[in-house]
Amino acid sequence: MDNNKRPETMERITTPELAKRFIDEQVGEVRAQVGDKKVLLALSGGVDSSVVAALLIKAIGKQLVCVHVNHGLMRKGESEQVIEVFGKELDANLIYVDATDRFLDLLAGVAEPERKRKIIGGEFIKVFDEEASKLKGISFLAQGTIYPDILESDGVKAHHNVGGLPEDMEMELVEPVKLLYKDEVRVVGEALGLPHAMVYRQPFPGPGLGVRCLGAITRDRLHALREADAILREEFDKNGLAGKVWQYFIAVPDVKSVGVRDGKRYEGWPAIIRAVNTTDAMSATIEEIPYELLHRITDRITHEVDGINRVLYDLTPKPIGTIEWE
Ligand code: XMP
Numbered sequence: 001m002d003n004n005k006r007p008e009t010m011e012r013i014t015t016p017e018l019a020k021r022f023i024d025e026q027v028g029e030v031r032a033q034v035g036d037k038k039v040l041l042a043l044s045g046g047v048d049s050s051v052v053a054a055l056l057i058k059a060i061g062k063q064l065v066c067v068h069v070n071h072g073l074m075r076k077g078e079s080e081q082v083i084e085v086f087g088k089e090l091d092a093n094l095i096y097v098d099a100t101d102r103f104l105d106l107l108a109g110v111a112e113p114e115r116k117r118k119i120i121g122g123e124f125i126k127v128f129d130e131e132a133s134k135l136k137g138i139s140f141l142a143q144g145t146i147y148p149d150i151l152e153s154d155g156v157k158a159h160h161n162v163g164g165l166p167e168d169m170e171m172e173l174v175e176p177v178k179l180l181y182k183d184e185v186r187v188v189g190e191a192l193g194l195p196h197a198m199v200y201r202q203p204f205p206g207p208g209l210g211v212r213c214l215g216a217i218t219r220d221r222l223h224a225l226r227e228a229d230a231i232l233r234e235e236f237d238k239n240g241l242a243g244k245v246w247q248y249f250i251a252v253p254d255v256k257s258v259g260v261r262d263g264k265r266y267e268g269w270p271a272i273i274r275a276v277n278t279t280d281a282m283s284a285t286i287e288e289i290p291y292e293l294l295h296r297i298t299d300r301i302t303h304e305v306d307g308i309n310r311v312l313y314d315l316t317p318k319p320i321g322t323i324e325w326e
Contacts, residue, residue, distance in 0.1 A: 004150050006179045013184040019191035026176045030059040037139035039174055042128055043068045045082040047199060048144030051185050053086060054192040055176050056142055062093045067131045069124060072100030073208030076230035099127045111216040113326035120207045141171040145178045146185055202247045211326050215254035224307040225252040228271040231300050245287045248275035251325040259309035268309030271301050276323055284318040
């Protein structure tokens with residue numbers, strides 16, 4: 001039997017009861033596969049790796065070693081949430097690596113988007129590899145592969161993604177959610193007790209804010225982007241758009257315009273709002289954000305975020321504009 005093929009008879013997991021049944025089955029299978037050996041997992045904080053982590057913690061507890069690499073391009077509060085949920089609440093064996101300086105130093109002066117992606121992906125593998133080689137007696141590598149990853153590629157988590165791991169890591173794989181669709185992974189995540197916001201988070205590219213801090217990344221503009229993005233997310237949350245809009249974020253280009261603040265000339269970057277709806281990310285339409293809310297977001301970002309003096313709203317559907325700016 002091809003165990004990378006979802007059996008026709010497999011029921012779609014839509015309820016907590018079905019999720020519990022799946023979890024019980026997987027706990028048994030993982031225990032049988034792993035025995036008393038140790039398993040390593042790159043925990044990004046995204047939906048898939050978080051659900052795998054929670055499932056494996058339930059199955060094998062401290063035999064799971066999670067490594068969370070903060071590449072310095074996370075959204076505000078994301079690494080903190082990983083530490084809070086997995087390190088504290090679930091009492092996981094969690095190694096936290098703050099590699100911000102390594103990534104930002106390598107990215108300094110690099111403006112070309114695909115080179116930025118390559119640097120981020122390559123450095124991620126290096127950092128993860130270094131952490132893995134410090135550990136003794138790891139026999140398995142867990143991955144948050146889901147069924148669309150198998151259908152769309154060769155079964156390895158999208159290679160352009162930061163989650164891609166070294167091919168020469170000779171460890172047997174543990175992939176407990178590889179036959180599940182995204183909606184099922186979420187139902188399982190909730191049944192495992194993960195926070196709703198973590199399980200229903202919007203898609204976030206592997207290179208993170210790196211592809212939204214347009215052109216050559218600088219620490220000050222990255223900081224402004226992160227703060228503006230946090231305000232957008234907070235306002236979408238408060239106004240019922242967070243669960244409705246597929247993907248929303250801020251991009252900050254490497255351009256300054258003149259403004260005025262406290263009676264003085266004030267040069268700053270524009271924050272560009274992008275809020276799109278799609279089913280498959282191949283095409284996308286624009287969310288009609290109420291004007292009143294747009295005004296409030298503009299007011300907050302221009303007053304609360306150092307370095308931003310204008311807010312723009314990107315009305316371009318895909319095609320012709322891609323969802324990300326680079
Ligand atoms: P585009 O910009 O191509 O984006 O319309 C489509 C979807 O893919 C995400 N995206 C990425 N995800 N690594 C990822 O893991 C990347 O390099 C990357 N680039 C774009 C994007 O956020 C959107 O959901």
